[in-house]
Amino acid sequence: MNINDKIINLIYSNKLAFLMYPGGTGGEFLSQQISSHCSAFRELPTQKCTFNSEVNRTIIRLPTFFNALHMATPTESSDLALCNNIKNFHLHVNEDINKSVIEADEFLNSHELPALVRVHESISDVYTKANTTKIQITTVEEKVYALICLYIKLSSEKLTESRLLHWARICESRLAENKPTVDIVKKIMLPLIGINKNCTLVHCFFLFDVVKQGKYTVSELTNVASKPLRDLIIEQISSMSKFNIPASQTPRNIEKAACVPFFDLFKENTLRNLYNLPDDTVRSNLIQWHLKNVELFALNGFAITSGPI
DSSP states (O other), rough: OHHHHHHHHHHHHHEEEEEEEEETSOOOHHHHHHHHHHHSSSOOGGGGGEETTTTTTEEEOOOOHHHHHHHHHHOOOOOHHHHHHHHHHHHHHTHHHHHHHHHHHHTTHHHHOOOOEEEEOOOOOOOOTTEEEEEEOOOOHHHHHHEEEEEEEHSSBBHHHHHHHHHHEEEHHHTTTOOTTTHHHIIIIGGGGGGTTTTTTTHHHHHHHHTTTTTHHHHHHHHHHSHHHHHHHHHHHHHOOOOOOOOOOOSSSSSSSHHHHHHHHGSSTTHHHHHHSSHHHHHHHHHHHHHHHHHHHHHHOOOOOOOOO
8 A cells, every 4th residue: 555545544534523724713722622522522632732821722732644634735626636735744844754644543543433633724625524514714704803813823933943944844845836935935034034023923924925926026025024913914904805805725515514604603502513512611612712812802902893792
């Protein structure tokens, strides 16, 4: 069996279910909560989950294979495209894909119940209604909330040379057509870290967005790197309208995945019906997560006019 077959067998295993989500919609928090309260899934070991109270962020650490799957955004829906994305991720983070597959298989087979694994948005055909629930951004209000939430939670990660290069390699593994990413980082982006001592991982993503356009100048990158984080977020929010909701990636046939609007998760019975939960504990915890987010928004100078509750 070649490595592609091993990857696909692992992903199609009945030991896996998926929660697909756009950044900022609480994917890690929800996957931890659902795993803890839904009898259909194994509960994640406490040592796999950490919580940063300063930014209200849950962090789940699973074997490297699942990080690769989490970050995989192939430009085609085929199994081969997904395999190539996963192999490229391992290559760029200097991990042995064969050992990674074995580690992931051992993790899945260490428990009789399947694991609920979170993944970012993808068009891959492996995600279907049978194995995936997708949190969907459907309104400008949801998009604004998610953007602010994402940026605040990532703002705690200060940008260093090693961190920037790490994300450049990941970006390169996800975008096969954008091979010069690491070279661009080394030649142009690295010097920009010194411009803004408060440069964060969010600045890194804004920089990559500029690079991904294909046309950029050093002055454009310098402008992004030097701006306060709040200014960058406000600029992006102000560019939105109800006619300009950034397209989300969805499995090829949208009906294949169970898609749920982000704010609908806060409604009574949505989560209970999706996961056959015994009570409203997960929804109650999600509401508390939201209320803490609102506090953080205010502390960072943001006010949302319309929220989930």
